[in-house]
Amino acid sequence: MSDKNNIENQNLIPDDDYEYEKKLAEEERSRRLAEEEKLREQAENEKKLERQREKEREKRIAQERLELLQLKNGVIDESQSTIKEEHEEKTKLKGMAWISNFWYHYKYMIIFMSFIAAVVIFITYSEIKRERPDLTILMIADNGLAQRDKELEEFFEKYTDDTDDNGYVHVSVISVPLSPNSDYQTANANSSKFFAQLQAGDAMIVITDSNTDEEYKNLMDPTLGEDFPGNKYIDELGFSFNSRVMADELKYEYMPNDVHMSIRYPAKTMDLSLEESQENYDKSFVVFKRIVDDITQRCEESNDPGLETEPIKYDTDEKSEESTQDSIKADEKDSSTVGAGNDQ
Known part of the structure; x- marks a missing residue:
């Protein structure tokens, strides 16, 4: 049946077309055979080349092994060896x-270092922008001035320079009233704060009064009279605020007449060297002198009469004795109570 169809198909195709198609088919077959032969030859050639390279590599390895043995045994030296160190070209x-x-290789390190850098930049920026006082004052007198921090700050700011060049002057007044009339806990806490400030070394100017403990007065410079000869407002405690001019400046009408602006000796601390402490003293003394000169002149020009309010006097010995007597009475009362209980 198929032969019959082929015969019929051949009869349907013209002779010229049939011959042409047959020729194309034979050419296509020849071309494929030629390509396959070429591919076989290339594969054979590649195998030959690979075998040749393998033989050469084995020969080279054998030669290198032999030379290594010769080098090891001293038969030849390195200059005679054909072994060359090969470096892979990067x-x-x-x-x-x-x-x-x-x-790809360092992304985690980059992220970590970026985080550290961001933290350092933030801390540095915060430290630079943090408000720092141009001058620090210690207020240890316990006579009402502790409630006038703002007035004290404004007063000292008039005589203080912008030492940190941030565009404005700021004075910090730290109030740690050290009164002999304070209870034990308050006195101990304020005393600790005071000595902490002494260790920091920033506050050189101290506001004191006649009730200030001798232990603290001994820290102050008693030789200021040499720097201000003939100034009646200067004594061994420093510059006296006993004037109406100072009472008006601090808006304290009934300010006691025993308040002093003292300046303490430069001394080495755990936080500061003697040289650094001296620098703080010199900076504070500039402000101290400006105040002394200005207030003294204003008092002399106005013939200032001084202040009439007398300071509070604390009789610490009497108070201590009263406390001791009270303690003895309390102990006797407790003893009698216990004795009565035992009798029952």
Whole structure:
């Protein structure tokens, strides 16, 4: 049946077309055969080349082994050896390829270092922008001035320079009233704060009064009279605020007449060297002198009469004795109570 169909199909195709199609088919077959033969030859050639390279590599390895043995046994030296150290040539990346490769290998380190850098920048910026006082004053007198921090700050700011060049002057007044009339806990806390400030070394000017303990007075400079000869407002405690001018400045009408602006000796502390403490003293003394000169002149010009309010006097010995007597009476009362209980 198929032969019959083929015969019929051949009868349907013209002779010229049939011959042409047959020729094309034979050419296509020849071409495929030629390509296959070429591929076989290439494969054979590659195998031959690979075998040749393998033989050469084995020969080279054998030669190198032999030379290594000869080098080891001293038969030949390195100059006679054909073994050469081979270095793999590294490809140099550029542009985005280099960035991509660097990020791939070091991305976690980059993220970590970026975080550390951000923290350091934040801390540094905060430290730079943190408000620092141009001058620090210690207020240890316990006579009402502890409630006038604002007035004291405004007064001292008039005589203080902008030492940190931030565009404005700021004076910090630290109130740690050290009164002999304070209870034990308050006195102990304020005393600790006071000595902490002494260790820091920033506050050189101290506001004192006649009730200030001798232990603290001994820290002050008693030789200021040499710097201000003939000034009646200067004594061994410093500059006296006993004037109406100072009462008006601090808006304290009934300010006691025993208040002094003292300045303490420069001394080495755990936080500061003697040289650094001297620098703080010199900076504070500039302000101290400006105040002394200005207030003294104003008092002399106005013939200032001084203040009439007398300071509070604390009889510490009497108070201590009263406390002791009270303690004895309390103990006797407790003893009698216990005795009565035992009798029952």
